[in-house]
Amino acid sequence: MNWQAIRVIYTAEMLRTWNTLLQSIASPVISTCLYFVVFGSAIGSRIQSVEDVSYGVFIVPGLIMLSLLTQSISNASFGIYFPKFTGTIYEILSAPLSFFEVVLGYVGAAATKSLIIGTIILITASFFVDLQIKHPFWMIAFLLLTCITFSLFGFIIGIWADNFEKLQLIPLLVITPLVFLGGSFYSIDMLPPLWQKISLFNPVLYLISGFRWSFFEVHDVSVGVSLLSILCFLGICLAIVWWMFKTGYKLRQ
Amino acid sequence: MQPIVSINNLSKVYSSGHQALTDITLDIQPGEILALLGPNGAGKTTLISTICGIVSATSGSVQVDGHDIVSDYRHTRSMIGLVPQELTLGAFEKVFNTLAFSRGLHGKQPNRQYLEQLLKDLSLWDKRDSTLMSLSGGMKRRVLIGKALSHEPRVLFLDEPTAGVDVELRKDMWKLINRLRESGVTIILTTHYIEEAEEIADRVGIINNGKLLLVEDKTDLMQKLGSKKLSIELREPLNTIPDSLNKYDLLLSDNGLTLNYQYDTRSTRTGITALMKDINNAGLILRDIHTSQSTLEDIFVNLVADQS
Numbered sequence: 283m284n285w286q287a288i289r290v291i292y293t294a295e296m297l298r299t300w301n302t303l304l305q306s307i308a309s310p311v312i313s314t315c316l317y318f319v320v321f322g323s324a325i326g327s328r329i330q331s332v333e334d335v336s337y338g339v340f341i342v343p344g345l346i347m348l349s350l351l352t353q354s355i356s357n358a359s360f361g362i363y364f365p366k367f368t369g370t371i372y373e374i375l376s377a378p379l380s381f382f383e384v385v386l387g388y389v390g391a392a393a394t395k396s397l398i399i400g401t402i403i404l405i406t407a408s409f410f411v412d413l414q415i416k417h418p419f420w421m422i423a424f425l426l427l428t429c430i431t432f433s434l435f436g437f438i439i440g441i442w443a444d445n446f447e448k449l450q451l452i453p454l455l456v457i458t459p460l461v462f463l464g465g466s467f468y469s470i471d472m473l474p475p476l477w478q479k480i481s482l483f484n485p486v487l488y489l490i491s492g493f494r495w496s497f498f499e500v501h502d503v504s505v506g507v508s509l510l511s512i513l514c515f516l517g518i519c520l521a522i523v524w525w526m527f528k529t530g531y532k533l534r535q
Numbered sequence: 536m537q538p539i540v541s542i543n544n545l546s547k548v549y550s551s552g553h554q555a556l557t558d559i560t561l562d563i564q565p566g567e568i569l570a571l572l573g574p575n576g577a578g579k580t581t582l583i584s585t586i587c588g589i590v591s592a593t594s595g596s597v598q599v600d601g602h603d604i605v606s607d608y609r610h611t612r613s614m615i616g617l618v619p620q621e622l623t624l625g626a627f628e629k630v631f632n633t634l635a636f637s638r639g640l641h642g643k644q645p646n647r648q649y650l651e652q653l654l655k656d657l658s659l660w661d662k663r664d665s666t667l668m669s670l671s672g673g674m675k676r677r678v679l680i681g682k683a684l685s686h687e688p689r690v691l692f693l694d695e696p697t698a699g700v701d702v703e704l705r706k707d708m709w710k711l712i713n714r715l716r717e718s719g720v721t722i723i724l725t726t727h728y729i730e731e732a733e734e735i736a737d738r739v740g741i742i743n744n745g746k747l748l749l750v751e752d753k754t755d756l757m758q759k760l761g762s763k764k765l766s767i768e769l770r771e772p773l774n775t776i777p778d779s780l781n782k783y784d785l786l787l788s789d790n791g792l793t794l795n796y797q798y799d800t801r802s803t804r805t806g807i808t809a810l811m812k813d814i815n816n817a818g819l820i821l822r823d824i825h826t827s828q829s830t831l832e833d834i835f836v837n838l839v840a841d842q843s
């Protein structure tokens with residue numbers, strides 16, 4: 283294992299975050315506050331509670347997931363896209379590094395950053411609503427797994443993208459709709475039966491459901507299935523990155 | 536002696552279908568300075584990039600220090616330093632940090648003293664806390680060299696290290712390269728400046744259209760391939776070359792005082808004896824005679840012209 287390399291990549295990436303701290307952390311916090319004001323207080327007060335959880339509290343896990351997913355993807359994709367764009371990727375390619383070490387450095391840093399943001403949002407949320415976490419261990423587990431998996435997914439997008447449009451395409455066109463339609467702001471029980479069925483094809487639903495269960499023991503699908511699906515996605519992403527480095531896809535000519 | 540870099544039948548076809556390297560075979564000895572010369576698009580960068588792991592070979596193999604660059608990339612890449620042709624550097628990092636980053640990437644423990652000395656050698660020490668984007672082009676080039684040397688490589692690839700560098704800095708770089716060679720580093724550099732190859736290289740490889748046309752010891756090359764010029768200075772100026780000397784293709788200087796004769800040192804008969812006799816017969820009186828060797832540049836131009 284090339285530990286030095288992991289260390290320098292990780293610290294360089296964290297330093298980059300540190301230098302742009304304000305936009306990295308302020309923007310998710312501000313948008314979360316806005317969601318609370320709009321959905322939690324203004325609209326939420328007119329919505330009856332969902333499965334005995336008041337609406338303002340109910341949306342907290344979904345909100346955290348929304349930020350976690352978008353942040354993980356954008357951080358990790360940018361982290362690897364930028365060296366590709368400027369050409370400094372040559373250093374990574376010509377260094378004695380395995381794909382796993384590169385991933386630990388870049389994805390580790392992106393996941394750390396998302397984790398920090400997730401925690402900040404959680405703290406922010408606790409100022410607005412009275413939160414109780416029934417299964418803190420699983421809450422942290424879901425948080426961690428999500429950060430890692432989606433940072434990895436972002437890393438893949440960063441390698442795949444060959445221009446800035448593509449870099450933003452997936453988060454915008456795929457992730458945001460999936461999160462919104464994945465029950466961030468509602469339980470799928472509220473949907474007509476047909477849409478409930480369709481929702482089950484949305485992978486993000488499993489994520490949010492499991493995460494929400496760790497807070498309130500309220501869920502759309504069982505926790506085991508949630509956990510399994512996120513682990514599956516993690517495995518798939520790892521395999522893709524391994525393949526990308528092995529074949530040099532969009533990395534080596 | 537086991538070669539430090541051994542390239543065997545290496546070919547590269549880019550996904551565009553362009554054949555950038557064709558069947559390159561070359562051994563590089565430890566401690567030597569090899570200059571690769573070739574026109575734009577010859578394949579020099581492709582060759583270097585393949586050895587360093589940035590481009591994957593289509594066929595053939597490369598060993599560095601006896602280890603295969605694909606199956607044993609950890610060993611080979613940790614020995615290699617690369618200065619790329621383009622000024623590819625980040626923007627917001629600081630000079631010192633970017634060197635420390637490169638060192639770490641190659642698995643080396645941090646070593647402040649070593650990097651400090653390196654930056655001083657490159658006249659960059661007082662820029663250590665500057666951001667990369669605030670540097671001039673020549674400074675950036677030196678930062679790239681610093682990054683390549685940050686992990687104490689034993690093989691150094693310099694892809695046009697002196698492109699866009701002023702005369703002063705170029706001389707400094709030559710000195711640096713010589714110092715590195717003395718410390719046992721093997722250096723492979725590409726250049727468009729023939730004087731550069733002539734000045735610092737031990738061996739010269741000429742590459743064109745993806746093919747390695749020749750690799751020769753620099754002095755051998757100039758001796759073997761070089762044509763020599765015999766300059767004959769006359770006491771009295773000539774208006775025209777006498778008919779009896781026509782067969783020698785002599786060139787008369789503008790002032791009519793010098794006759795120039797080109798001959799090939801490789802051929803058994805240089806024609807000098809006959810020429811002298813005929814000059815004597817023509818009644819010309821000589822003031823002085825001297826010969827000059829053609830430069831690598833002439834050789835290079837001839838070779839590339841022959842091929843096309």
Ligand SMILES: Nc1ncnc2c1ncn2[C@@H]1O[C@H](COP(=O)(O)OP(=O)(O)OP(=O)(O)O)[C@@H](O)[C@H]1O
Nearest residue numbers: 535549551553555574575576577578579580581582
């Ligand atoms: N990524 C690529 N895809 C397709 N063709 C490429 C690629 N990179 C280089 N080539 C082609 O391969 C050939 C060799 O390029 P290379 O950069 O190795 O030349 P070079 O000898 O370094 O030239 P120069 O002196 O201009 O730097 C060129 O014809 C170039 O157009």
Ligand SMILES: [Mg+2]
Nearest residue numbers: 579580581620
């Ligand atoms: Mg080149």
